[in-house]
Amino acid sequence: MHVTVFSAHAFEQDYLTQSAQGQHELRFLDAPLSLETAKQAQGSQAVAVFTNDDASAPVLEQLHAAGVRYVAARAAGYDNVDLAAAHRLGIRVANVPIYSPYAIGEHTVALILALNRRLHLADQQLRANDFRLDNLIGFDLHGKTVGIIGCGRIGGVVARIMHGFGCQLLGYDVAPDVMLSTELGLTYTTLEDLCARADVITLHTPLNGHTHYLINQELLAQMKPGVMLINTGRGGVLNTQDALAAMQSGQLGYLGLDVYEHEKGLFFNDRTRDAPHDETFAQLLAQPNVLITGHQAFLTREALTNIADATINSLTCWESGQPSTTEL
Numbered sequence: 001m002h003v004t005v006f007s008a009h010a011f012e013q014d015y016l017t018q019s020a021q022g023q024h025e026l027r028f029l030d031a032p033l034s035l036e037t038a039k040q041a042q043g044s045q046a047v048a049v050f051t052n053d054d055a056s057a058p059v060l061e062q063l064h065a066a067g068v069r070y071v072a073a074r075a076a077g078y079d080n081v082d083l084a085a086a087h088r089l090g091i092r093v094a095n096v097p098i099y100s101p102y103a104i105g106e107h108t109v110a111l112i113l114a115l116n117r118r119l120h121l122a123d124q125q126l127r128a129n130d131f132r133l134d135n136l137i138g139f140d141l142h143g144k145t146v147g148i149i150g151c152g153r154i155g156g157v158v159a160r161i162m163h164g165f166g167c168q169l170l171g172y173d174v175a176p177d178v179m180l181s182t183e184l185g186l187t188y189t190t191l192e193d194l195c196a197r198a199d200v201i202t203l204h205t206p207l208n209g210h211t212h213y214l215i216n217q218e219l220l221a222q223m224k225p226g227v228m229l230i231n232t233g234r235g236g237v238l239n240t241q242d243a244l245a246a247m248q249s250g251q252l253g254y255l256g257l258d259v260y261e262h263e264k265g266l267f268f269n270d271r272t273r274d275a276p277h278d279e280t281f282a283q284l285l286a287q288p289n290v291l292i293t294g295h296q297a298f299l300t301r302e303a304l305t306n307i308a309d310a311t312i313n314s315l316t317c318w319e320s321g322q323p324s325t326t327e328l
Ligand code: NAI
Pocket: 076, 077, 097, 101, 104, 149, 150, 151, 152, 153, 154, 155, 172, 173, 174, 175, 176, 204, 205, 206, 207, 210, 211, 232, 233, 234, 258, 259, 295, 296, 297, 298, 299
């Protein structure tokens, strides 16, 4: 089958080619999927899209007109795909629900450790031959309370690692997983109570109508002064402007982000020659206790292999009329 792969990054092309094993003809495009680029899928029965591709209703209509009947999202999150519009058009959609919750969970913990022990600052200072320690004091994670918002696959991995560090665990989820309570002693509570009691808060819900700006000024004000907030879920779950204000006032002590609500067009691109004019982003980066990675939490060899295999498997199932468990 002929498949147009939008936003085909160098880091994933070999994995996809290897998984396809010549079964599918993959056409890699650097360009993200958008209203302008959708017509480039002409001649493909399917497209493969990435996190920041625009698969909204008008774009899906363009894809449909170009002959596309299948959208394979190379990601767990599919908030960028208008599922209702796809179903209306008869376009089937698949995602990769599980490829490695460990990759994202471990990256979350990397952000917690790096921010706490100020590794990003220590590295800068050491490279400048400044070996003083005065501004690098951290805190023991042992005995601290970690609040996990969204205790699914990734939140569960974070819970297990932080339990190993000797942390107390609080959880907030619309569908609590009792295993985390029985195995790790995680206590489910309300969002407000979690925010009031946790020393470290980490976000792992999907982005949808219920979770957009779930963490906002009101909840930030209820958190412990100096709290650490981590978001490796989706940028829109956190009101960035409110988080910036809370950092500037000292209410937030640390902010670790792998996702950013305005990351589209920024993350995954080389912007060294045309640096973006994003005042909020610039002000975040000006804070020493802010650490941002560019949506790389998923980026392990194991995850890339699993994403490629699952994406190709969905396409193969669809082509051969077999049921696929990853269709949405
Ligand atoms: P999951 O579906 O296993 O877990 C999500 C949890 O959130 C579920 O337990 C669900 O009940 C809960 N939830 C849903 N709506 C909620 C609400 N309104 N309030 C409280 N809890 C709610 O998903 P998984 O695999 O853990 O992934 C979570 C998210 O992480 C994805 O949706 C995606 O947006 C993000 N992600 C980020 C990556 C990165 O590279 N930074 C890579 C992969 C996923």
